[in-house]
Amino acid sequence: MIAVSPEGGLRVVNGNDVGYAGDLIIAFHNASFMASPGSADYSGLGSRATAFVIADYGPQPVFSAIANDDLDDILAQTFPSAGIASVIGLANSGIQIGHRRENEEEVSHDETRVPLSVIEGCLHLGVATSEMAGFDTKDILGELSPFQLNLVGRMFPLAEMIDLSDSENTLNENAQVGDEVGIRVSKEFDDGHGDVTYTLSDDAGGLFAIDPETGVVTVAGNLDYETASSYTIEVTATSEDSHTQTKQFTINITNSSPEEGDTDNAVSAISAINGAYGEVSESIADGSLTGLTVGAADVDGDYISYSLVDDAGGAFEIDSATGEVSVADSSVLDYETAQSQTIIVQATSTDGSTSTQTFTIALTDNNAEFSVSSITDGDGSANIVLESATVGSQVGVQLSAADGDLSDVISYSLSDDAGGRFTVDPSTGVVTVAAALDYETSTSHSITVVATSTDGSTTSQSFTVNVSDDTTEFSASAITDSNLSANTVSESATIGTAVGVTFLSQDNDGTDSITYTLTNDAGGLFAINASTGEVTVNGTLDYESVTSHLITVLATSTDGSTSTHTLTVGLTDDTSEFAVTAVVDTDAGVNTISENASIGSQVGITLNASDSDATDTVTYTLTDNAGGMFAINATTGVVTVNGNLDYETATQHTIVVQASSTDGSTSNQSFVIDVSNADPAMGDTDNSLGAITDSDTDIDQVAATASVGATVGVNLSAIDADGDNVVFSLTDDAGGLFEIDSATGVVTVAADVSTLTGTTQTITVVATSSDGSLSSKNYDIDIIDGGIGDLSDNNAMQNLVGDASNGYTYLQAKATDGDGDNVTYSLTNNHGGAFSINSSSGQVYVANHALLNASTDPQVTIEVKATSADGSHVSKEYTIDVTSETDGSNIGAITDSNGSSNIISESAANGTTVGLTAYADPEGIGSWIDSTQVRWHAHGWGNVTGIHANGIPSGATVNFYLGGTLLSTVVATGGIVYAHNSGHVQSLSDGTDVWATVTYDGQTSNVASGQHYANFFQITPYPLRRRKTRHHIL
Helix, strand or coil: CEEECCCCCEEECCCCCEEECCCEEEEECCCCCCCCCCCCCCCCCCCEEEEEEEECCEEEEEEEEECCCCHHHHHHHHCHHHCCCCHHHHHHHCCCECCCCCCCCCCCCCCCEEECHHHHHHHHHCCCHHHCCCCCCCCCHHHCCHHHHHHHHHHCCCCCEEECCCCCCEEECCCCCCCEEEEEEEECCCCCCCCEEEEEEECCCCCEEECCCCCEEEECCCCCCCCCCEEEEEEEEEECCCCEEEEEEEEEEECCCCCCCCCCCCCCCCEEHHHCCCEEECCCCCCCEEEEEEECCCCCCCCEEEEEEECCCCCEEECCCCCEEEECCHHHCCCCCCCEEEEEEEEEECCCCEEEEEEEEEEECCCCCCCECCCEECCCCCCEEECCCCCCCEEEEEEECCECCCCCCEEEEEEECCCCCEEECCCCCEEEECCCCCCCCCCEEEEEEEEEECCCCEEEEEEEEEEECCCCCCCCCCCEECCCCCCEEECCCCCCCEEEEEEECCCCCCCCCEEEEEEECCCCCEEECCCCCEEEECCCCCCCCCCEEEEEEEEEECCCCEEEEEEEEEEECCCCCCCECCCEECCCCCCEEECCCCCCCEEEEEEECCECCCCCCEEEEEEECCCCCEEECCCCCEEEECCCCCCCCCCEEEEEEEEEECCCCEEEEEEEEEEECCCCCCCCCCCCCCCCEECCCCCCEEECCCCCCCEEEEEEECCCCCCCCEEEEEEECCCCCEEECCCCCEEEECCCCCCCCCCEEEEEEEEEECCCCEEEEEEEEEEECCCECCCEECCCCCCEEECCCCEEEEEEEECCECCCCCEEEEEEECCCCCEEECCCCCEEEECCHHHCCCCCCCEEEEEEEEEECCCCEEEEEEEEEEECCCCCCCCCCEEECCCCCCCCCCCCCCCCCCCCCEEECCCCCHHHHCCCEEEEEECCCCEEEEEEEECCCCCCEEEEEECCEEEEEEECCCCEEEEECCCCCEECCCCCEEEEEEEECCEEEEEEEEEEECCEEEEEECCCCCCCCCCCCC
16 A cells, blocks of 8 residues: 655555555555566556545545556656655665654644554455445545645546446337437546546447536437347547546347337338339230339338329239339220329338329330221311312312321322322321312312321222312301101190201301201290201190291301291191091982093082091091992092993992091991983983093103113003093004003013114004094104203193292103113202202202292292213203292282071080181182182093183183193183093003193192092192182092
C-alpha cells in the first residue's frame, strides 16, 4: 500500500502502519515487493487497486479499479525528487517521502490515527470494500485534495461504464423513434477525470441514439424482428481531460404478434419490376405469362401478398407471392375490341396496410384471324359525275372494306379503271375522275375495285359510275300520301292502328333526310312516326261524334327546309250491331219478260234489303241465275236478262237472290220469272253477227325470230247481240304462216318467218255465228327484226284526271318486244312526283294529287320509258288533262226531288224515310252527270255489247269502250241513249276493262269505268265533281 497525504507526501505502508486523517491509501491487490522493477522476478503492482481515504471515523473505500499499466512511470513523474524509478524501489529502500515534521512524535498529520491492518486484513480475506464495517463512500471524492485527485486520475484510467437502468434491454419491433431502450450509461465512479459526454461509436446502422449528457439510449430507426432479433451498440465516454472509455451493450428485439403485425411502416407503392408492363397476343394460351411482375415493400419486413381487385373481366390472374401476372382467360382478350387491358393490383402487408396500382397490359393483334371483307360503297350519294368534271373530282363512290384484324390495313386499286377514266385513292378508297368524260359517248362506266389487306387476302367488286349533266339541289318536296289505301280507320281501332296515311316528302339532295311531326293532331287523336311518316291512332275515336278529322303534317328536312300538308282521316262505323233484313221485290209490276228480250232488259224485279248500321251497305248476287239466263245489279238489285230466253224451252225460271251486308250477314229469297211467247207477227228479233274488232291494241307485228305459237298482236272478237256462239277461221292464212284460235280469236305464228323480215303478210278472218250469220275482215301483219316496238296507250279513254284525289288514271302505256322479251315501264318525267307507274302493266296512277292544279296548269306532260329485257328501250311523252274540283259557287237552289208527300207517322221507327230528298243542281256538267243513270247492255252470260244511259242531254256524245276498243259512238237526242254495237259480242274474261265517257259543252266526263270479275262488273262512277249519286251500273 502507499499513503499519499493531502499535501502530496508519499510513503509505502503495510498493515503494521497507521494512516492519518486525510491520507489517501492505495492498496494493490496482487503487488509483489520482492523484486526490483526491471528484474525477471518483477511482476508489477498488480492489475487492480482499491483506494481508501482516512476519515475521522476510520478508513473509507473510494473505488476499486484497474490501474494504468504505466503506473511506475506515473509515480516517478509525480515524485521526481525521490530519485527512484518506482514505488517498489522506494519501498525497498525504506525511504519516506513527504512533508513530515522532524519530530513525528510531537507533530502528527492529524491527531486521528487509524491502523492500516484493518485494510490489509479485509483485502487478505477478500471482503468487499463496500461491506467493511464503518465504511461510507458517500461524497468521499469531495474530501480528496487536488494533489490526491490528480494522482488518482493519473494512476487510474477513466472509470468503467455501467448501465444504471434496472430494466431489461428489450424492445418490441414496433417501438417508435424516441422510445427508451432501457439503457442509461454512467461512469462506475468519479475517477478524477471530470465529467464525460456520451456518443455511439456503433449505433447499429443508425437504429439507436444516446443522450450525450444523461447517457440514455433511445430508438432512432425502424426496428424489424425479421431482419435481426438483437442489435449491439457501442458507447464511447469522453472525459473533460480527453480520456475515453468504450463499452458494448446488447439490445434484444421481440416479434410483434401475427394479429398486430409490424405496424411501424405501411406497405410501399407497387411498381413493375424492371419497368416492364407486359404485352400479350389476343390469341395467347391461358396460363401464359404477360411479362408484368409487380413488387412492393414494407420496410418493417412484413410479408406482402398480391391480388387483383380488377382482373379485366377475368382475363388475368396474379401469383400472390411473386406478383407475377399471367393470362387466366384469353377468350376475354380481343384486340379488335380493345388494344390494351387495365388491371388493378393490390399489395397487402401482414400489418394490414395495403397499396393499389393500375397497370396497362398491351395486346397485340393476331392478324390471321380475319380476311378482308367484301367491298361496299360508303358514300350514300348517287354514283354520278358530271361529264365536265375536272380530274380529281369525286364520283360519289367511296370504297370500304374491312379486315376484322384491327392491325391490318386495307389498300385499294382498280383492276378495271374504265380505260383510264378513273382512279382510286389507295388509302381512303375515294374514286375520282382521272381523264375526260363524255356523256354523249357513254352515260355510264363500270369499274372494278380490288381491296388488299396487309395479311395478303383480297376481294374485288364492280361498281357503275353514271355520267350526267349538272344537277341542282332541292328542298323538302310537297307532301303526298304514299299509302294508296283509303284514309279511314274504324272508330273502334286501338291506339297504334294505322289509318291508311303514310306521308311522304323527299329532298332530292340525297344525303338529306325528312322527319315528320303533326302540327294538328286532331286534339291528340293521332300520332305520326317521325321517320316513316305513318299516321296511327293515338286516342279514342267516336264515329257518332264526328265522322272525320283534319290533321296537318310538317315535314322537315335536315337542311332546314319544310313542307306542310293537311288531309282528312275518315272514320268508319262499327257495323256489327245489325244484320241484313229479308229480301223483298220493290217493283210492283209482274215478273214477266218476252222470250225475245235482249240482254240487259229488266224483268220487273227490283230487290231490296237493308242493314240498320248506318255505314253498312247491301249488295246483291244470284246464287241461282237459272243457268246464266239472268243477272242482277249488285248495287240496285235490278234483275235483267243475261242470256237467250226461249219460251218453247221454258215458260218460267226460278232465281235465288242473296243480299249480303258489308258486316258479313246475308239473306236469301227465291223469285219466279215468267217468259212470254213472242208474237208470231213480229217474228225473230235476234240479231246477226257484228263486225270483227281487234281487242289487242298492240301493233300487228311479229319478230322474224318468233317461234311457232308466238302471238302477233291480233286478238279478234265479234258480237252477236243474241248471245249466239261465235267461231273464227282464216280463209287466207298467208300461205300457212298463221293460224287462229277458233274460240278466242287469237292469231299466232304457224310456220317459220325468219326469212320474211321487212315484209307485210295479209290474212283474212271470218267470224261465224251459230245463227249462221258471218263477218269477215283483212289484217296486215308486219314481220320485223327483234327488239322493242313503239309505245302506245292501251286505254282508249281520254287521259283526264282530277286534282282532288290519288289513284287510277285512263293511261296505260304499252310496248311489245318482237322477241317476246319481258317489258318493264318507268317514268322519266313524273311531273315532280305527281304520277307513278306500274312497272309490269304500264298503268299510270296519280301519286300526289296535291302537285296538280287545274287552274294554274290544266294540262301536264309525263314521259314513259319502256325497257325490254334485251336492253332495248323506247320513250314517249303523254299529255294528261287536269280538271278541278267544284267549289260550289254556282250550285242551284235546293229542291225536293222526291215526288211523294212529305208525311211520316208519329210511330215511325228511327231511320224511316219521310218522303223528302233534298237536291241542288251542281255546277256545269255535274248537273247532268249526277242525274245520269248508266247500265251495261249485255247479251248472254259473260258477254257485253254496250251501254244504256238515261238522263244525258241532247247533243252530248257518248263513247263506249270495251277492252280498250271504242265499240260505239252515239250522239244523244234526249231520253235513253243506247251506245252499243249489236254486231259486237265481247266474251268477257276476268280483268276485262270497260269505260264510258260523255262529252258535252266542251267538257268530257268519264261517266263510269270498271273491270269484269267472277261473272259481274266492279264499276266505279267517275264524275268530275264531288257528288257521285245515282250512277246505276247494272
